[in-house]
Amino acid sequence: MSHAAAFPAPARATAAVAARATDLSKVYGQGETQVVALDQVSVEFGRGRFTAIMGPSGSGKSTLMHCMAGLDSISSGSALIGDTELTGLNDKKLTQLRRDKIGFIFQAFNLLPTLTALENITLPMDIAGRKADRDWLDRIVSTVGLSGRLKHRPAQLSGGQQQRVAVARALASQPEIIFADEPTGNLDSRSGAEVLGFLRNSVRAMQQTVVMVTHDPVAAAYADRVIFLADGRIVEELYEPTADAVLDRMRLFDAKNRTS
Template identity: 75%
Template sequence: MAAATGVRAAVAARAEGIVKAYGAGETRVVALDRVSIEIGSGAFTAIMGPSGSGKSTLMHCLAGLDTVTSGRIWVGETEITGLKDKKLTRLRRDRIGFIFQAFNLLPTLNALENITLPMDIAGRKPEKEWLERVIATVGLADRLKHRPAQLSGGQQQRVAVARALAARPAIIFGDEPTGNLDSRAGAEVLGFLRRSVDDLGQTIVMVTHDPVAAAHADRVLYLADGRVVDDMANPTAELVLDRMRRFDARGRVS
């Protein structure tokens, strides 16, 4: 995991006082309440919190998949709040990767074709050396010609991880990426995500409810009622579980 060096790390994404609200008047619901955070480059950050805490909303806003009611968000040095749709779409395509619970693979394409599909659509050729490193990192070299139906769930998610990595994005967002996997396959995928940070210098932000999954991260952010209520470095599954027990559903220390 990332070591403290005393040197200020580069920031892959940051939010400044963001608010995300739905509705108005008595029906107004605040999903994010003046959240300010920084996501360090080359690090693995997990976001946790009870259902309705705003963790997925925060990820979607940081990734440019949803807009904020107020506040500002940057990906690298680019402010994405206020970007026109066309520029935002291009930024997501070129600088952001996504891994979701559903693998979202095309059944008619083999593993390699699924990995390179986003770049093919964008008219870009993958960097051969980088692609080979990614495939080696996720352990897919002997499965590249297999279609999704010929792969296990864990292997399909590895293809999804490789697809996110292949375009060399500035940051990858994962929304419960092991939620559809059994514990063994989930552990494999989390190991590959960890290696992509350690060996490839990737930046990953993952929403999860699982203390074991969060323990693979360098840092865990806890949300409750749309606010960041804690920030843990160097987590272990035991520390994460203990911290979760200390917060009730409203984010107060028990």
Template identity: 75%
Template structure:
């Protein structure tokens, strides 16, 4: 799989790379009690910076999806702090948390979750319509062009390939100009070519559109598209890698597996 993107990659706009889009401080998530107690996350400290693409990796059961769900406000935390920008998620009631997820967070999942009766454009702008907000036509047009969807906007999901459907899902996640986009195994239901294209588009959304992307993945090749990889094991962050390559990520994951068997 090639790392080449479909478009020239200009510098990220606005010099936002130093600002923090989301932060966890001593974040813990515990399920059950007594003998059934499981610590899915154990005092995690991590920052996700604006206009940066971060991949979260770790063995099965390491807590990577739990971390994403807690940081996105999809799951409650047991202790510690989770923030989007300067907003502490634990202080929000259900109504305000729903509003924050709608206005500040974008989501991309394995399942495309497109409504079959709507066109691609209607699916892209649906969250804005539900929120009673008018889409920024120029921004949507830019996203659509970046994702190569300009000729597919009138098509319904059944008329699109799997890769095109996932691109529509990415466009929908970006349409509201979220502060951060969380992607949970976004290439899991795609073939190799479509997965390569999608990863290039996520990379492009960071570099050309200034978005912030956090992606959970088990695939070292997918992780190699990120600017940074955070590694979890047993609910804790155990390592970090900048400018990753697929080979280096794979070697690191193999080392975790060996250490896990020998400890």
């Protein structure tokens, strides 16, 4: 699958940083049961860029995303969203940060079944007591192709349409950064491609910042950059990836793991 014609290749350099980890470590347990999930990871996520995080099971990719998003605590090092340092924030401040500066898209759509698509999209802002920017909301709804489905409840929508609602919800509050954890994992290939295209377009046309954890080389090829993790460390980065190039890297890592 190729999408190069629809989306021109990005420049590699970026002036602004949406999120940054510095010597970030995450350790679970103690003594003989201790597991180092992240081992002094340092990485930057450029504003207006789409980054995919890949690696074998247990490599730390989901842990990195959860620590950067304030969903999991950090053992040592630092994590910043914009200029805000996550370490040391209390639960109230973390909740406020996630609500105001971060968008989330998960494999499970996490929609409330009793609410319409529009109500699900605006729910985080409603909870925060903020009015949605109507022009921005209309643009988001149009971008993800939901204009005719806003009064439908989740049960009346296909899986792909439900994930589009989740994408629109993540974009609606104009967050600093969106974290997507296997966002196409529950979708067929066509619906998955549509959702990835919407994320890609949000980066290109709206300067949104997206960080996505995925195991799928085709999904990773929608990103500007792919970061590969192994044993809690970043082992390689790939810019302007293609699905074949990503797959080649993954095969190389598998071969190294079998011989080590």
